[in-house]
Amino acid sequence: MKLKQSAIALALSAMTVPGIVLAGTTPALAASDRQAATTSGHSRPAAPTIDAKGPGVFPHSADYYPGSRKFVTGSLAHSTISSVDLKGRVRTIIDDKKLVSVQAVRVDSKGNRILAGNVDYGTAERSTKATTFKVAGVAAYQIGSGRRLWYADLNKVAGDDKQHLVADVTVAPDGTAYAVDQLSSTIFRIDRKGRASVLVSHKLLAGNVDVPNFLNNVGMSAVAWMPGNLLIVAKADGSLVRVPVDNPKKAVKVKLSKNLKALTAGIRVLPDKSLAVVSSGLLSGKAAVVQRVRPGRDWKSATVKVTDTVTDPVTSGITAGPRGATYALSGGLAALLAGKPNDGFTLRPVDVR
Incomplete structure (x- = not known):
């Protein structure tokens, strides 16, 4: 299906660097947010629901700029990345024709970058039959200019002509990025210059959940x-896998007290290094479930x-x-898949809590 593309409104020039501060940010409020983020291991404070006015964006994930009071999202329908303020105003900040559909987004404030996962479900404006589930990559963009720093073609790294889908990306303190492939058992490692390699392929990371049709x-x-x-690593079936980077x-x-609800969709690292997890009701039709995962020693349980x-x-x-x-983000995935x-x-x- 073809979905109408949002008008481009390049707004990264409104950011100041370093510090990922967007125009209009109140410094005192930004500082209080940073302090709260390091002292609070839970929510729900007096926080507003944000109804974002971004028709056709269909985001799958979001990340927050602590110093700007804005979120960043990708678009499953377009090759765009947007900012969202607390009043729900959406602005396109990156529109890269190298991308087909943006699923994972990650703000690397230390590296002054936004990372984005490139996928193709076959539902995006730039989708083709030849590229559906054959697009897999991660791009890095400079905050402040929107300039693409590099693009890592993970489909090429895999070199197997199989289906791939970059579900999520995380960043280590040294700037190394790690991307997980939803349709294979592979984790990719990408260094700060965008050079990608396979970290590990492991049978524990293989998938066993079907989404009908x-x-x-x-x-x-x-x-x-x-x-x-x-x-x-969170898997769709509700399990977690512990992968030592130095010996993958x-x-x-991970030995869990009980499995997470399936389909596990997204995780957030909390200040105390426990996890907040959201599980989609895409298969059950029931309300999505939020869970807290508190680790035992070394994340073995x-x-x-x-x-x-x-x-x-x-x-x-x-x-x-x-x-x-x-x-929690509700991005309209059901409508996208239905062509609405x-x-x-x-x-x-x-x-x-």
Whole structure:
């Protein structure tokens, strides 16, 4: 299906660098948000629901600029990346013709970059039959100019002519990025210059969840870097896998007190290094579920507690927000898959206590 592209409104020039501060930011408020984010391990503070006025954007994930009081989202329908303020105003900040559909977005404030995962579900404006599930890449853009720093073609790195889908990206403190492939058992490593390689392919990372009439053998859905140089990988089936970066072949399943609800869709690292997780109701039709995962020693085990639900079943992302809040993203995925338009999307505060 072909969806009408939003008008381009390049706005990265409104940011100041360094510090990822957008025009109009109140410094005192930005500072209070940063303090709250480091002292609060939970939400729900007095945070507003954000009804974003971005028709046709269809974001799958969001990340928050602590110093700007704005979110960044990608678009499954377009090759665009947008900013969203607390009043729901959406501005396109990057429109890169190298991209087909943007699923994962990540703000690397230390590296002054935005990272974006390039995919093709066959539903984007630039989709073709030849590229559907054959596009897999990560791009990095400079905050302040929007200039593309590099593009890592992970489909080329895999070199197997199979289906691929970059579900999520995380960044280590040294600037190395790690991307997980939802349709294979592969984690990719990308250095600061955009040079990509296979970190590991492991049977524990393979998929076993089918979404009828859409995707089969869905596996890794989200990833987070943790102290100890560990990757914690969330799989759609509700399991977590612990991957030591320095010895990735020693990946093991995390022993959970109970499995996360399937389909696990997105994770957020909380200030105390536990995880907030949102599980989509795409298959069940029931409310999306928010859970908190508290690790045992070295992430070899963890306890899972349901903390909230989201009325919209098809909730695909979870992110930090202002004043220590946590937000769940409902981006209109069901409408996109049905070929229907949307008027915007919603960021809703959720409880992760």
